[in-house]
Amino acid sequence: MRILLTGASGWIGSASATELIAAGHEVAGLVRSDAGAAKVAALGAEVVRGTLEDLDGLRAAARGVDGVVHLGYVHDFSRMDDAARIDRAAIETFADALAGRGGPLLIASGTLGLARGRVGLERDQADPAVHPRVANGLYTLGLAQRGVRSIVVRFAPTVHGAGDHGFVAMLARIARERSVSAYLGDGANRWPAVHRLDAAALVRRAIDSAAPGTVLHAVAEEGIATRDIATALGTALGLPTAAVAPERAAEHFGWLGAFFGADVPASSAATRAAMDWAPRQPTLCDDIAAGHYPGD
Ligand SMILES: NC(=O)c1ccc[n+]([C@@H]2O[C@H](COP(=O)([O-])OP(=O)(O)OC[C@H]3O[C@@H](n4cnc5c(N)ncnc54)[C@H](OP(=O)(O)O)[C@@H]3O)[C@@H](O)[C@H]2O)c1
Missing domain, CATH: 3.40.50.720 (NAD(P)-binding Rossmann-like Domain)
Structure with a gap:
């Protein structure tokens, strides 16, 4: 076509x-x-x-x-x-x-x-x-x-990989600026990738x-705990990982806080079945560990 x-x-x-x-x-x-x-x-x-x-x-x-x-x-x-x-x-x-x-x-x-x-x-x-x-x-x-x-x-x-300038790249920048890689509350809220x-x-x-x-x-x-994303970023950037109280979300993360604090998992089971699609690439935390989110 x-x-x-x-x-x-x-x-x-x-x-x-x-x-x-x-x-x-x-x-x-x-x-x-x-x-x-x-x-x-x-x-x-x-x-x-x-x-x-x-x-x-x-x-x-x-x-x-x-x-x-x-x-x-x-x-x-x-x-x-x-x-x-x-x-x-x-x-x-x-x-x-x-x-x-x-x-x-x-x-x-x-x-x-x-x-x-x-x-x-x-x-x-x-x-x-x-x-x-x-x-x-x-x-x-x-x-x-x-x-x-x-x-x-x-x-x-x-949507991650080397060169990503989206939400996770912003989280890496915030972690560098604040010298801590943070998550909100218990960090159990989930984020798909x-x-x-x-x-x-x-x-x-x-x-x-x-x-x-x-x-x-x-x-x-389907849903990576945001605590795991923050931990992976902390390890990759050589920074400590810590919890931030949800009421301090905007103060710490700016507008991104409202997104990073949300529990928004999403399934692709129907998509995989309909399209015979199976993701094969590295996970988000693999990409973070590979150094694709330098925070600069
Ligand atoms: N990346 C994600 O994590 C994500 C998540 C959910 C949904 N989406 C959606 O998926 C789609 C693709 O996202 P993406 O991450 O690939 O976006 P992107 O990297 O920001 O690319 C946007 C594209 O739109 C072009 N564009 C912007 N304004 C234009 C205009 N006025 N006229 C012509 N072209 C214009 C840009 O051209 P230039 O190169 O000239 O700027 C660029 O090619 C978007 O609809 C986005 O909202 C993305």
């Missing part, structure tokens, strides 16, 4: 480009800078210049492909509603271009917000009030009625065979 890939220069998108190309697909990667273009060309993908806001460009690009993998996102916490609106307009544009053709439209989402204090499942649906982006996933799933092979992949909140390459392998499998209207969980580890 010929696939338009947004976010092709990004963390998951670049790995997905490599996976899709290795499986024999042609990838046209959307980029908005010279640096992005160089990166995407080096992966062996065709470069398509454009932005998520340029709907005419997205429409033209989507008309020339068999399917779309939409992993680009405006990650700006100061304008979350705006970012979700840009995302929605892009998805609607892809849907119009793909309608009635049966090709795949895969979009990214997250497992955070599905359930608290119990394991989130593929069949769970987050409350659209939790995040402005949730409605975009629901809209996408409904596109199955319009002849689009719609797929929502919910990624674990930590997936290696970037396992996530990309799932994207490729989904493009090859997911049914219309499918929700998948890119989750390799």
